[in-house]
Amino acid sequence: MTAPHRGSRDTKQGAAIEAALAGTAEFRTAQDLHAQLRDGGVRVGLTTVYRHLQRLFDAGDVDTVRTPSGELAYRRCGGMAHHHHLVCQHCGHTVDVEGPAVESWLQRVAQQAGFSDIVHTIDIIGTCADCKRG
Amino acid sequence: MTAPHRGSRDTKQGAAIEAALAGTAEFRTAQDLHAQLRDGGVRVGLTTVYRHLQRLFDAGDVDTVRTPSGELAYRRCGGMAHHHHLVCQHCGHTVDVEGPAVESWLQRVAQQAGFSDIVHTIDIIGTCADCKRG
DNA sequence: ATGGGTGCAAATAATTTGCAGGTAA
DNA sequence: TTACCTGCAAATTATTTGCACCCAT
Numbered sequence: 001m002t003a004p005h006r007g008s009r010d011t012k013q014g015a016a017i018e019a020a021l022a023g024t025a026e027f028r029t030a031q032d033l034h035a036q037l038r039d040g041g042v043r044v045g046l047t048t049v050y051r052h053l054q055r056l057f058d059a060g061d062v063d064t065v066r067t068p069s070g071e072l073a074y075r076r077c078g079g080m081a082h083h084h085h086l087v088c089q090h091c092g093h094t095v096d097v098e099g100p101a102v103e104s105w106l107q108r109v110a111q112q113a114g115f116s117d118i119v120h121t122i123d124i125i126g127t128c129a130d131c132k133r134g
Numbered sequence: 135m136t137a138p139h140r141g142s143r144d145t146k147q148g149a150a151i152e153a154a155l156a157g158t159a160e161f162r163t164a165q166d167l168h169a170q171l172r173d174g175g176v177r178v179g180l181t182t183v184y185r186h187l188q189r190l191f192d193a194g195d196v197d198t199v200r201t202p203s204g205e206l207a208y209r210r211c212g213g214m215a216h217h218h219h220l221v222c223q224h225c226g227h228t229v230d231v232e233g234p235a236v237e238s239w240l241q242r243v244a245q246q247a248g249f250s251d252i253v254h255t256i257d258i259i260g261t262c263a264d265c266k267r268g
Numbered sequence: 269a270t271g272g273g274t275g276c277a278a279a280t281a282a283t284t285t286g287c288a289g290g291t292a293a
Numbered sequence: 294t295t296a297c298c299t300g301c302a303a304a305t306t307a308t309t310t311g312c313a314c315c316c317a318t
Contacts, residue, residue, distance in 0.1 A: 045299060
């Protein structure tokens with residue numbers, strides 16, 4: 001049944017937040033999710049929404065991107081491997097991209113420079129086809 | 135002489151901000167630029183830095199991206215050939231790396247997704263050989 | 269002189285944290 | 294009962310705006 005997560009209790013709030021995320025494939029902001037839950041009759045605090053999203057992110061269950069206006073948006077991560085995002089700076093439309101080639105390049109240059117314990121971020125921003133046209 | 139921009143006066147502050155941007159090919163945050171200018175002896179307010187960056191962006195003279203921590207970073211458009219940095223999180227040691235392979239990969243995935251006017255940032259952070267030993 | 273430029277301080281806004289009290293196990 | 298969870302309110306941080314004053318033209 002409701003088997004939410006190892007190491008965390010099973011609360012209405014947590015279940016509601018995970019359900020809300022499970023219900024869509026889109027990126028949602030914390031504020032957005034909070035408003036939706038409230039409107040749906042779930043009594044939950046904004047703080048709790050932030051905390052659950054943070055926990056889900058740490059557990060690798062959700063991805064995040066920055067919206068053009070600077071907010072952090074979350075989306076459930078269908079167990080997909082590590083990947084990056086192409087973000088349209090005009091409409092915020094995002095496309096997932098995987099880059100085995102890039103990952104191995106990163107490992108190679110890091111190794112050549114004598115670096116270890118590498119972490120990296122790649123931000124790719126541009127104009128999507130729709131916005132180019134419009 | 136100092137021919138700054140159509141429609142704007144020629145002030146020390148404006149010139150200093152444009153000079154600071156012209157001096158690097160990297161993305162810089164407003165806070166960052168402000169601190170650098172202050173340290174360099176330029177008396178300028180944070181507000182003014184933000185206003186000039188905004189104006190330069192509106193004029194199409196600079197690009198912007200969001201840093202992972204959510205701040206807006208600005209970079210002058212059309213600069214020299216760029217490169218990325220490997221940064222040691224312990225001692226701050228930095229190594230420049232160029233990646234023709236990565237650049238072309240970026241172009242390819244962007245094109246496949248129908249994106250244009252691509253800009254990107256790649257941050258690579260790890261532990262350098264010296265710190266690994268120590 | 270005069271209107272745009274400047275910058276301090278206050279206003280926004282997203283997100284985080286302190287803390288008192290609730291609740292799952 | 295005992296932690297962990299919740300959520301209000303206050304704190305933080307990046308950015309914007311109000312407004313009185315200054316300076317390039």
